[in-house]
Amino acid sequence: MNLKDTNIIYLLSRITLVFIVLLLLTRILGKKQMSQLTFFNYITGITIGSIAANVVSESNQPFSDEFIGLIWWCVLTFLAGYIGLKSGKLRQIIDGQPTIVIKKGKIIRSALKSSRLNLDDLSMMLRKQNIFSIKEVEYAILEPNGDLSTLKKPENQQISKSDMNITTPIPKYLPSEIIADGKIIWHNLNELNLSEDWLNNQIKMQNISSSKDILYAELQSDGTLFIQKN
Incomplete structure (x- = not known):
């Protein structure tokens, strides 16, 4: 077996090992990483992918060093998630906490500023929930994952107009x-x-x-x- 064949087998072995490790890690971390994608989860996910890519592509670097770095980063991510489950205060530090941006129908300007949102951003997020008027909203809460949760005013909540024989104006x-x-x-x-x-x-x-x-x-x-x- 020549040197070229040896290098190919070594590369394939590295890729296979990284693939198996990532498969196992995504089974452990993946559900929260995707369903509750906070900024912290987003950064850790990108970093894990970047380290894994380096493990595969950087053939001139010691494989063990890069591989240990990948494992340790995932361990730290897992520990951060576990600590967040056990401590509410630390969870707020790691993941952040919800911010009320509309309260009792009024826009909270200071909350928009602290969240680095402008009025156009807020309107866009409301339209994604089929809310085209801020006047309809009683409360709007910016979640740690960047989603906007809303509570409409009672008079704007959905109702079946056909059941009440109400004519719908254009x-x-x-x-x-x-x-x-x-x-x-x-x-x-x-x-x-x-x-x-x-x-x-x-x-x-x-x-x-x-x-x-x-x-x-x-x-x-x-x-x-x-x-x-x-």
């Missing part, structure tokens, strides 16, 4: 942002064929002197304007 507009952080969203205003004079009248009707005093304003499906001040 909405005049798609709920859209009009003002965010005191700035008018001109693109949306033009899309909806609404004028600046109309907007100023709506603002004055709610006893607000300027759009700069508004944190968030949203056109409702019936044509009214929902406003939250700074």
